[in-house]
Amino acid sequence: xxxxxxPATQNQLRAFxxxxxxxxxxxxxxxxxxxxxxxxxxxDERDWVIVGRYEDPDRSASRHARKSRPDYEAMVEALQRGxxxxxxxxxxxxxxxxxxxxxxxxxxxxxxxxxLCYNDxxxxxxxxxxxxxxxxxxxxxxxxxxxxxxxVL
Numbered sequence: 099x100x101x102x103x104x105p106a107t108q109n110q111l112r113a114f115x116x117x118x119x120x121x122x123x124x125x126x127x128x129x130x131x132x133x134x135x136x137x138x139x140x141x142d143e144r145d146w147v148i149v150g151r152y153e154d155p156d157r158s159a160s161r162h163a164r165k166s167r168p169d170y171e172a173m174v175e176a177l178q179r180g181x182x183x184x185x186x187x188x189x190x191x192x193x194x195x196x197x198x199x200x201x202x203x204x205x206x207x208x209x210x211x212x213x214l215c216y217n218d219x220x221x222x223x224x225x226x227x228x229x230x231x232x233x234x235x236x237x238x239x240x241x242x243x244x245x246x247x248x249x250v251l
Contacts, residue, residue: 109145110145110146110147111144111146111147111183111184111213112146112147112149112181112182112183112184113141113146113147113148113149113150113182113183113184113185113186113215114148114149114150114151114152114173114176114177114181114182114184114185114186115134115137115138115141115148115150115151115152115185115186115187116137116152116153116154116169116170116173116185116186116187116192116193117130117131117133117134117137117151117152117153117154117155117187117188117192118130118133118153118154118155118157118159118167118170118187118192118193119133119155119156119157119192120156120157120158120159130153130155133187133188133192134151134153136188137186137187137188140186140215140218141186146183146184146186149181149182150173150176150181150182152169152170152172152173153169154167154168154169154170157170158195158243159191159192159193159194159195159196159199159239159243160195160196160240160243161195161196161198161240161243162243170193173185174202174203174206177206177207177210177212178206178210180210182212183211183212183213184212184213184214184215184220185207185212185213185214185215186215186216187214187215187216188216188217189216189217189235189239190216190217190232190235190236190238190239191239191242191243192216193214193216194236194239194240195239195240195242195243196240196243197236197237197240200232200233200236200239200240204223204229204232204233207223208223208224208229211224214232216235217235
C-alpha cells in the first residue's frame with residue numbers, strides 16, 4: 099500500500115516498511131504493530147520518507163508455509179517498478195525464512211540499488227561484505243524456522 103505520493107528530497111530515501119509475524123497465540127513474538135513502531139523510528143532517525151507499509155500478520159515465511167504473503171509479494175512488485183530505495187524490517191526472519199526468497203530479494207536489490215535495513219543496520223547488496231552478512235542472517239533465519247518445525251513434528 100502506498101502512503102505518500104510526495105517525492106523524496108534529493109538526500110531523502112523512499113522507504114517501504116515490512117512487518118510479519120506467524121501465529122503467536124502466547125504472545126512471545128514481536129507483534130506487527132511493534133515492528134511498525136520500530137521501523138518508523140528507524141525511518142524518522144534517518145529522515146527517510148515512508149512511501150509504503152506492508153504487513154503480513156499470521157503468515158509464515160518458511161518454505162513450509164501453507165499461505166502466501168500477499169503484502170510481501172505486492173512489495174516486491176512495487177520494488178520492481180522502482181517505487182522505493184530501501185526496505186526496513188525488524189530482523190531478517192521477518193522478511194524471509196527461506197533461502198530462495200532471500201536470494202530473489204538480494205538479486206532484486208542488487209539490480210535496482212534498493213537497500214535493506216534490519217536490526218538497525220543498512221545493507222547494500224553491491225557490497226560483498228553486506229551480501230555475505232545478510233546471507234549469513236538468511237541462513238540463520240531458515241535454520242531457526244526448520245528447528246521450530248522439527249520440534250513441533
